[in-house]
Amino acid sequence: MPQYRQLVVIASLAIAAVALACSSGEDGTGVVLRIPAAMQIVDGNAQEGTVGQELPEPLIVRVVDENGDPVPDQLVNFRVMSGGGDVFAGSNLTNAEGIVHERWTLGTSTSEEQRVEARAVDRETGQAIVFA
Numbered sequence: 001m002p003q004y005r006q007l008v009v010i011a012s013l014a015i016a017a018v019a020l021a022c023s024s025g026e027d028g029t030g031v032v033l034r035i036p037a038a039m040q041i042v043d044g045n046a047q048e049g050t051v052g053q054e055l056p057e058p059l060i061v062r063v064v065d066e067n068g069d070p071v072p073d074q075l076v077n078f079r080v081m082s083g084g085g086d087v088f089a090g091s092n093l094t095n096a097e098g099i100v101h102e103r104w105t106l107g108t109s110t111s112e113e114q115r116v117e118a119r120a121v122d123r124e125t126g127q128a129i130v131f132a
Helices: 002-023
Strands: 038-043 059-064 075-082 085-087 091-093 099-102 104-106 115-121 128-131
Touching: 038 128, 059 075, 059 115, 075 085, 091 099, 099 115
Parallel strands: none
Antiparallel strands: 038 059, 059 099, 075 091, 075 115, 085 104, 115 128
């Protein structure tokens, strides 16, 4: 009988822990779900390069929540907006620090500005959330 009571107590504590985790913004596995609120350009902005060639440094952005905390595992899409060229992967997930990298090969146009946009995308709907 004492073993049965101990099992009931352990099961009750486990259920309480899961309920507490869910009520504190966690997903039930102990992972805090962070909602992207801003995207910061970390590095790679305003580089100079040769048309048709890959830039020497990657584009680096950081996704943060409303408290400025990093948002890990956030999908970020990179899209060439003007000037042509290509991004290497096009999308990637942020690391534990909310950071994601992308390589960019410039287009061959010299008549317009070369520009890439980074977008954090909602995991459920695919809608763009924040831009850089």
